[in-house]
Structures are given as C-alpha cells and as structure tokens.
Amino acid sequence: MTKKLFLAYSLAVIIALLGTETSKAQSLSGSDMPPLKPIEKTVFDTAYTEIYYEYSFRKDSMKSKWTNGQTILLVGKKCLGFMDYYQWQFDKANDSLYYAKQSSMSLITNGLGLMQNAVYKYPLVIDKGTGRAIVQVQNINNYEYTEQMPVINWNLTDGDTLISNVPCKKAFCVYGGRKWNAWYAPTFHLKAGPYLFSGLPGLIFDIKDAKNN
Template sequence: MNWKILFRTGVLMILFFNISQGQNHRVYYQMTYKADSSNVETTKKNMVLLIKDNKSKFYSQEQLANDSLIIEKEKTGGKAQKKFDYSFMTIKDNQEKKLYKFTSLLRDFYKTSENAPSFNWKISNETKKIENYTCQKATLNYAGRLWEAWFTTDIALQDGPFIFNGLPGLIVYMKDSKNNYEFSFTGIKKDETTDINYLSSKPLEISKKQLDKVLLDHYNDPYREMKAGSIKVRWQDENGKEFTPDYKELTKTEQKAIKKNNNPIELSEAIKYP
C-alpha cells in the first residue's frame, strides 16, 4: 500500500473541506406554503440561506435587503426604515450544535434556542438533474411531516432551507407529502460581507414553553394592549369618522384566523388553541 499517496489524498480532502467551510455563500430559495392546510391557495416567499463558517441563517430576501440598507446607512450616520419580516427565520450554529428560532408578535420580537435536531435521513440511489446539478433523493419523517428532498454534492456545502441539514451535500429541493411546504433552489453566489448575527431589532430571549404561553395569551385576548391603550390605534369608518370598535366581535374574528393559520413547518409544534 502506498501510504504516501494516501497521506496526500487525505491532506487534499481535509484542505478541500476547510476551503469549502471557509467560503461564505448566499443560497436562494423560493418557498411555497399553505398557512391554512385546508386551503388550496398557496403563498410564495423568496428566502435566502446565508452560510458563513460554522453558522447559517435562513430568512426572507426582503429582510436581508433591508438589513443591508440599514448597515450601509449606519456607516454614514444615516437611518433607514426598518422592516420586520422574521417569519420562518432560523439560525443554525453547527459548532455549538444549537438552533435558534425567531417569532414576531405585534411590537414584540422573540428568540428561542434548542439543541440542533438530528435528522434520520433515508438516502436512495435515485438521481436526477435539478438546475444543471446532479441530485440524489432522500426522505425524512420529522415533526409530523414526511419529506422528500433532493441534494447535490456538486456544491461543496452541507446545508439546506429552514432547520434542515445533515445530508452529504446542499439541499436544492424539498417538499412535504401533503404539499403544504416546498423549497426550490433558485441560485447561489459567494458572499464575503454579510453578518449572520446582525438583527435590526434585539429579540427577547425566552424558552419554548414561555413562547407557547405568549401565543396562547395573545389568542385569548388579541386586542388586550389596544384596549389598555398601550398600543394606540385610531379606528375610522369609510367617512373618516372615529369610532370605538366592538372588541368582542373583533376577538372572535381574530381567533378564527389564528386557528385557521396554524400550519407550521414542524407540524407537531403547532399550538393547540382552545
């Protein structure tokens, strides 16, 4: 056995791994989903996966653009209007093996942390071309959904949309068996500028149990802050005349909407509203 050749091969593999890990990328996806699983209508949202060193951040392209504008304005002492499009945002810390999730509710912004999940992928021999990349099929049963994913080793990254990773390549397509969620790769480019840790607003760090209580409290009395006057709202009719709304009826309507739009990606994490 030629140990010198093996040693050189090993060094090259380690070097390639370090180079690929050190490269920073933006991976673009189109996300199609149903907020209400009983509805045939879907929503499309352009998302981006930022990959830098041992971290990655998945969130909306619109929020990325707004964050970038704010950062540039702050360099010159200027200001830009902030947006808060944090739906589906997650940060994966592969070194610490932690997963961070973010939730916006009215004026509040929350952050929860948990141990990174271990995905029990089943990799098949089936392959096909997606966006000129050779891809291989994998399936996953996780958190109440059965997923089909296609990953490629043509790109030296091992990550994917939302919380998903753990395959020997980049996930370029993914959907659940009921067609409630779909992630489609739309492009990739190198990125040496983005700060993954940047947030335009500082979140309140709470536990998952505390977040569930916050969401349940909001469901039980969604207009509490407006009725108390801590959030100022001017209610006007079509003629511009101010009036005091029937909060009881508004609450019923809002609760109905909350219960309908309760179809999270991790289905087993759905709040059980009364």
C-alpha cells in the first residue's frame, strides 16, 4: 500500500492515498463495516498558505463536455503540495471522525458528497530545496514516482488582465507536447502554480493549453 504524502496544515492532509482496497458491491449495515483507521501518511512540512484553483478539462477533445473540479496548492517553507480539494477535505474528515471515535458509517454520511466531486488524479509534493517532485497517479493501477522538476522555458509576452481584481501578465511555454498560456501576478512573489508549472516571476493565477482542452 502506498502511503499518502502529506503537507500538514493543522489537521489537514494533502496527498491522496493510493492502493485503497475496493469493496465488492453489497449491502452493509453500520455494524458490518470495519472501524475507521487514521490515514497512513508521510508528513513533509506545515503549510502557511492555501491557494485554490478551479480545475476543468475535457475527457474527449472531440466533444464539448467539460468536467469541473477544485484543486488546492499548499505552500510551506520547505515544500509545496498540490491535490484535489475534495479529496483533501475527505481525508481531513476521515481523521477527524477517527479521533472523535465515530463509526465508518459516519464517514460515508459526511464524505460521500466530497468524493463524488473529486476529479483531479495527480497529487504531488515538491521539495523546494532539491527541486524533486513526488507524484502519485490515481488510475486503474495506482503508482508513485519521483522526478526532477522540469525546466520550463517561459516566454513573457504582451498582455495584461485582472483576475480576482489582481493585475496579471501573460506568458506561454511548451510542456508535455502542448503549448500553454498562463497569466501570472508579479505582485505575488511566489514562483509557483498548479501541478508542476512554476518559474514565472509571480504566482500563476490561470493556465490552460492553447487548444482549450
């Protein structure tokens, strides 16, 4: 079982557990369910800032249907963490209910809606000192890998806009075989953004691929 990666924020957790057993479909009463357990985790740092990103994508680029979600970037002195916001809330609920000596059924009651909204599948932790990223992939086969942060060659270009009333400037890059357009805020001196995107002279407020997928 792969442990969750954590950037602790009070009782908050960051990275989703891989290898959770899937139960066979059956009807269970509360007394039939196994007791709650605290989530196995590795704590890397304590976050002092939370940044929320709306997350949207098209599963099929030939269709117009969008899948929408919410992600969170947690910033610590030593590490960055990025994951699905609803998974983060579910993990917090799990441990909170465990320490309150609640039943597994209480987690289902409180957490089912959260997990139905969780769509982002690539939680990660970045060590700012070494530039190494630990990435977990939640798919049919769950796995984890470590890689050096990519060197992204950003091109700063003309363009100004306001996002959440914050002045932002435009940049673009090519990463993963796609062109990406980004808006960053020079007044926020954090060279970070969602997923592995970083290196601009300011916090990334918005980024999307040029084909808008």
